[in-house]
Amino acid sequence: MLILSGCAAHNGDGNPITIARPAFGGEAGFYGSVELQRGCIVTGGDRPETVLFDPDVTLTDDRSGIRDGPDGAVIFFGRKTWAGAAGLREGGKGWSIADIEEFFGVIIPKHCPTNEVVRLHDFQSE
Numbered sequence: 001m002l003i004l005s006g007c008a009a010h011n012g013d014g015n016p017i018t019i020a021r022p023a024f025g026g027e028a029g030f031y032g033s034v035e036l037q038r039g040c041i042v043t044g045g046d047r048p049e050t051v052l053f054d055p056d057v058t059l060t061d062d063r064s065g066i067r068d069g070p071d072g073a074v075i076f077f078g079r080k081t082w083a084g085a086a087g088l089r090e091g092g093k094g095w096s097i098a099d100i101e102e103f104f105g106v107i108i109p110k111h112c113p114t115n116e117v118v119r120l121h122d123f124q125s126e
Helices: 002-011 097-104
Strands: 028-037 040-043 050-053 057-059 065-068 074-076 080-090 117-125
Touching: 028 117, 040 050, 065 117, 074 117, 080 097, 097 117
Parallel strands: 050 117
Antiparallel strands: 028 040, 028 080, 057 065, 065 074, 080 117
């Protein structure tokens, strides 16, 4: 029972996965939504991608979205947004999860999608 309780508590936290330093790779544009699914913040759509955020991105107090920095844009879950993007893993190809975790200084929870991982930054609300 303790194992199930621990998983349930961890599964529902929904805190952003924030990188240890503002490192970034290739640059592309992102237009879409971010959502909270099974305790993970992911991109919306048919193939949800686990999102890595800048160190100062936080969950809003009411847990309805994220805030990009202390004075930055508030992005509500399910609403369209623009952001800079770098695809790190697509269809299980690209960076390995171990390499992503080491380079960015993160731990991607096991219950989050790992076939698709993207780094998003500099959000602008629609």
